[in-house]
Amino acid sequence: MEINEVQKWIKSYYGQRGWTDYGPFIRVGFLMEETGEVARAVRSYEIGRDRPDESTPPPEQLKNDLIEEIGDVLGNIALLADLYGITLEEAFTAHKEKLVKRFNS
Numbered sequence: 001m002e003i004n005e006v007q008k009w010i011k012s013y014y015g016q017r018g019w020t021d022y023g024p025f026i027r028v029g030f031l032m033e034e035t036g037e038v039a040r041a042v043r044s045y046e047i048g049r050d051r052p053d054e055s056t057p058p059p060e061q062l063k064n065d066l067i068e069e070i071g072d073v074l075g076n077i078a079l080l081a082d083l084y085g086i087t088l089e090e091a092f093t094a095h096k097e098k099l100v101k102r103f104n105s
Contacts, residue, residue: 003088010078024083031076038073041066 001009014020022030043049045062057065081091 003092006074007078007082007088010075011082014075014079020079020082024080027076027080027083031073031080034069034072034076038066038069041069 011020041062044057045059045066048056078088081088
């Protein structure tokens with residue numbers, strides 16, 4: 001699936017559930033929450049949680065958890081971009097151009 005198709009699908013799917021009704025400040029709050037969950041998933045994957053009251057899931061489950069959390073971040077990024085009429089392709093292109101200009105000159 002192309003990145004702009006992903007963005008359209010996210011907007012449609014989230015929209016059916018009323019999840020696109022939130023403004024940018026609330027959306028950024030959701031993004032920060034999901035980013036924290038990515039951090040927790042990375043920690044669990046890399047060094048574990050070191051808690052006697054939790055068992056360590058197998059590596060496959062840890063990786064699946066990380067994949068899901070990264071997907072949640074991407075969903076929130078897509079919706080935030082959409083609020084401002086920005087496509088993910090535009091964002092990635094601008095990011096690439098900035099890095100090439102900054103580090104390849």
